[in-house]
Amino acid sequence: MKYIAGIDLGGTNIKTVIVNTDFKVVVSKSVPTPFQRPKEETFSVINHHVENLLQEGSIERKDLLGIGFGIPGLTDSRTNVAYNIPFLGWTNTNMAEPIRQYFGVPVFAENDGNVNALGEMHFGAGRGFEDILLITLGTGLGCGIITGGKLLHGASRVAAEAGHMVIEAGGDQCVCGKRGCFESCCSGTALTRYARRFAIEFSETSLMKETNGNLFAITGEMIQRGYDDGDLVCRKVIEVFSEKLSVGLVNLIDLFNPGIVIISGGVARLGDRVLTPTRRLVEASLMHPVQKCDIVQGQLDSNAGVMGACSLVAEGLNIPIK
Ligand SMILES: [Zn+2]
Numbered sequence: 548m549k550y551i552a553g554i555d556l557g558g559t560n561i562k563t564v565i566v567n568t569d570f571k572v573v574v575s576k577s578v579p580t581p582f583q584r585p586k587e588e589t590f591s592v593i594n595h596h597v598e599n600l601l602q603e604g605s606i607e608r609k610d611l612l613g614i615g616f617g618i619p620g621l622t623d624s625r626t627n628v629a630y631n632i633p634f635l636g637w638t639n640t641n642m643a644e645p646i647r648q649y650f651g652v653p654v655f656a657e658n659d660g661n662v663n664a665l666g667e668m669h670f671g672a673g674r675g676f677e678d679i680l681l682i683t684l685g686t687g688l689g690c691g692i693i694t695g696g697k698l699l700h701g702a703s704r705v706a707a708e709a710g711h712m713v714i715e716a717g718g719d720q721c722v723c724g725k726r727g728c729f730e731s732c733c734s735g736t737a738l739t740r741y742a743r744r745f746a747i748e749f750s751e752t753s754l755m756k757e758t759n760g761n762l763f764a765i766t767g768e769m770i771q772r773g774y775d776d777g778d779l780v781c782r783k784v785i786e787v788f789s790e791k792l793s794v795g796l797v798n799l800i801d802l803f804n805p806g807i808v809i810i811s812g813g814v815a816r817l818g819d820r821v822l823t824p825t826r827r828l829v830e831a832s833l834m835h836p837v838q839k840c841d842i843v844q845g846q847l848d849s850n851a852g853v854m855g856a857c858s859l860v861a862e863g864l865n866i867p868i869k
Pocket residue numbers: 710711712721722723724725728729730731
């Protein structure tokens with residue numbers, strides 16, 4: 548039996564799976580992402596993490612066919628160069644070479660939003676669709692666009708940065724320097740920012756009690772509990788969040804005419820609390836019913852990235868995905 552490794556580099560964790568050539572997960576594990584360490588040290592952590600996983604699965608190195616790598620930043624999948632990885636402070640870094648040298652197998656790097664979209668297309672909610680819009684709502688907002696069964700890459704391979712299209716002129720400050728980006732309006736970070744803002748206005752909220760007044764300690768789970776208990780602030784947070792999400796989605800649906808919209812990432816765990824109002828608002832804003840498509844939660848949860856990374860290897864080495 549031969550094997551493929553998929554790595555998802557996140558702001559908190561580096562998640563890795565090893566699958567067999569039937570794409571069944573053999574072993575899976577996460578380790579904390581080293582915070583602002585030298586590149587060599589970070590790559591050494593990644594290589595040892597994969598090495599440990601091979602040992603755990605009793606897999607010999609010679610049976611590893613290749614490694615796929617999801618990168619949280621602008622990445623050219625032809626050259627494997629990441630132009631920027633903001634939270635690591637890295638620019639113009641070949642993400643594949645240090646891993647290829649260590650394991651002696653082909654390594655394929657790709658933007659994480661794209662990798663998530665591939666994961667859901669091959670193994671999750673996007674199966675059977677050739678035109679897919681995927682939005683990941685985590686700390687930031689990731690996007691992957693599949694059109695005619697292929698990722699949309701663009702002229703310099705950095706397309707689908709939907710997180711930084713402006714959906715609200717003069718809106719909240721984004722990490723990219725602009726205001727009112729889709730990401731600054733719709734992400735896990737935005738969700739808790741809205742909760743803080745509304746909790747200050749209406750202090751009769753469960754969020755005050757749950758955080759002992761430290762509103763920076765608000766989590767998505769607290770908002771979810773408050774929403775389910777009918778807390779007005781939590782209801783308002785979800786309402787505003789869904790409105791902004793629907794604006795971004797309508798823009799993207801107008802542009803790309805997807806057959807399905809998949810929402811993944813931590814915020815997607817709010818499920819129909821967010822998706823039901825979002826579907827209603829999106830539908831009301833379409834120009835014609837022919838544009839209508841399902842808006843669903845991803846099926847792979849936090850495995851979309853690693854499974855998509857494995858599919859990069861399948862594509863690169865012509866291994867069929869059944
Ligand atoms: Zn931005």
